[in-house]
Amino acid sequence: MISKEFFAALDQVAAERNMTKEEIIRDFEEAMVPALKKLHGEGSLVRVNLDYEKKKIRAYSLKIVADEDAEDWDWDTHISLEEAQKTNPKVKVGDEVINELNLKDFGRVAAITIKQVMAQKNRERTRTAALEEINARAEQIVTAKITKIERDIYTLEIPGSKIEGILNVRGQIPGQVHRAGDFIKVYVNAVHDDRRGEIYVTRSTPQFVRALFDLEVPEIGRGEVAVKAIARECGYRTKICVHSDVANIDPIGACVGPKGSRINTILSEIGPEKVDLIPWFEDPLEFIAAALAPSPVLRVEADEEQKRARVVVPNDKLSLAIGRSGLNVRLAAKLTGWKIDVLSEEKAAAEDASFSEEFFLGGQA
DSSP: OOSHHHHHHHHHHHHHTTOOHHHHHHHHHHHHHHHHHHHHOTTOEEEEEEETTTTEEEEEEEEEEEOTTSTTOOTTTEEEHHHHHTTOTTOOTTOEEEEEOOGGGOOHHHHHHHHHHHHHHHHHHHHHHHHHHHHTTTTEEEEEEEEEEETTEEEEEOTTOSSEEEEOGGGSOTTOOOOTTOEEEEEEOOOOOOSSSEEEEESSSHHHHHHHHHHHOHHHHTTSSEEEEEEEETTTEEEEEEEOOSTTOOHHHHHHOGGGHHHHHHHHHHTTOEEEEEEOOSSHHHHHHHHTTTSOOSEEEEETTTTEEEEEEOGGGHHHHHOGGGHHHHHHHHHHTOEEEEEEHHHHHHHHHHHHHHHHHHHHO
């Protein structure tokens, strides 16, 4: 158990697992504790010391001197006064007694326990390192390789990480089809250790599109263009609001890029989804009008207390302003944080006339 070969084996384990000597000592000492408890009682208090320099292993048990007739007597943690005084006549009830354990009794079962505990600790250390590495890329986009597709769930190999990425159906863009071996961009959320040896990534969140703009538009990365807000319905449409305080920088033009190169790169990644680039306005009425792009807006009336807006659009642009199944106005509401009611010019005029008539009649009464 304490031969030179044993310590040579520890050296080999350290080299194979890229562990320091201190890590090996700590793991071994901690692994021996449950093994010793199998021999001396699960509730026993034991301590192990591995001396690498002297090539020695020593183990100790700690027991408290107690009255053997006491109701709380525990064979694992207590020693009788009579037994304790055989070693030290001066001890009294309540003292702690430390005895060195004989490791010659250390059997095969205990040795297997040590091996299992050390293997588990190594797996935990490896996983912790992998989690730290992947968390360093949290809230970023990584390019990953699809290694397996099963029931429309993609298993991904993430470069530089030993943890597999999982792209489930909810994290995918509707209408897109990928094959095993394809490389795709995915967004890494903050990772929590769930012990399953995998992390969930996504392409369906607004943060994915935001990260694509960070990647493709240098002005955003440098802070010269700010993304003020983003709203997305994955697979259909994204509205992203951008602004710049830097003179001579057009935030929309920066996102589009020379001959549309930047926006086209983004669209090729999320297609068939569309993207509306919205300029930011401090005035909420102007912001709401801009958010309803591509529809023109005639006027915006606002109830600032309730954050509700009444928007009037040309008669022939009502369906464009609302969008299919209300998508355009719904995204505009998400982007601005306002409730938006869209009316055609004709309907708004009819409502206004009705209101004026009611007000007038009410006044006459």
